[in-house]
Each structure stands twice: as C-alpha cells, then as structure tokens.
Amino acid sequence: MVLENKLGLTNSSDLAREEERISKKKAIELFKNGILDKLDAGKFSSLKAIHKYLFDDIYYSAGEIRTVNISKGNFRFAPLMYLEAALNNIDKMPQSTFDEIIEKYVEMNIAHPFREGNGRSMRIWLDLILKTELHKVVDWSNVDKEDYLLAMERSPIKDIEIKHILKAALTDDVNSRDIYMKGIDHSYYYEGYSAFKAEEL
DSSP: OOOOOTTOOOOHHHHHHHHHHHHHHHHHHHHHTTOGGGSOTTOHHHHHHHHHHHHTTTOTTTTSOOSEEEEETTEEOOOHHHHHHHHHHHHHSOOSSHHHHHHHHHHHHHHOOSSSOHHHHHHHHHHHHHHHHHSOEEOGGGSOHHHHHHHHHHTTTOOHHHHHHHHHTEESOTTOHHHHHHTTOTTTSOOOTTTEEEEEO
C-alpha cells in the first residue's frame, strides 16, 4: 500500500526515494536555521512540529496524529482510543536524567503517533532532549542498526538494552551537523512501508 502523498506517486520505491531526499533536505534546514532550539524539548507539540517540518511537502497528514491502528510484526502500537491519553502522560514524564529521557523515548515509540516517519522524527526529538538536559547527543554512526532495532523491539518489556546501546554512543559534540544527520539517515534506519500494517477505522 502506498500512502496518499502530495507528490502523486503510486510506486512505493519512488515514494521512499523522494521521501528520503526531501526529508533530509528539510532536516538540514531544521538544524541550520536554529528552528530546533526554539522548540520545547520533550513535549509532543515539539515532535509534531518536527514531523510537520520534515514531511509537509510529502504527506497531507504531516504533523497530525494517525487515524489508524498500526502494528509491526506481532507488536501493536498504542490503540487510537488511548493515543491522546498516552501522549498527555508522556508530556508529563520527567526528563532530568539519561534513564528518564530514554524511558520517555521508549514510551513515545510505543505511542507511534504518526502514520509514517515516526523513527526519524523521534530521533531528532530524542537528541533535542539530550542536548537540552544533558548537553549530549547520540552519535548514531556508533549505533549498530540491528542491535538498535532489536533493542527497540524489546524495550516495551525491558529497556536496559536500549539504554546501554544509546549511552555507549553519547557524545558532547552537540553542534555537529554530520552527527545530527546520522539519526535521520533513511537508508540506515529504514522504517519501511511494508513492515507496518494499518487498520482503517
């Protein structure tokens, strides 16, 4: 299934290619123009703003909460009926320590508030919290893709693994554009259309 898009593309490979190109360009703008520094770190309103900025030229629903239930493999993300309550609770979660920040990130991943582009938006959102609270960011080039994906899959039950992986990759080089861009490298952390199942309501 190809998501309805502003580009008029009906082939999933073409859409993935254009989405990567456009969202990377927009991510650079977010960083270069200091837009991220004006956002309230750790709030869902900031994640919405990031998602809208990255994907507004591609999807009509950019920055909007999904209207479908979605799952990946055997895992179902937060059901629509509980999604808003979950996002309100995440907003209230503490974020003054590394452990608290990663716990908040894990909860936001379980919520998966958007139909597409959650991973890239959330990694920028995570780095914004780390930068604001701890003056650190994740150097994603030091995070093994498979280890990260497996740890994120297991994180709703046990988050010690993802905490260990991300803590080992922390850097205080918070102003490096190269390090920032690794977090949204679409080919490295590909979310994949076919991996998600949606249930129209």
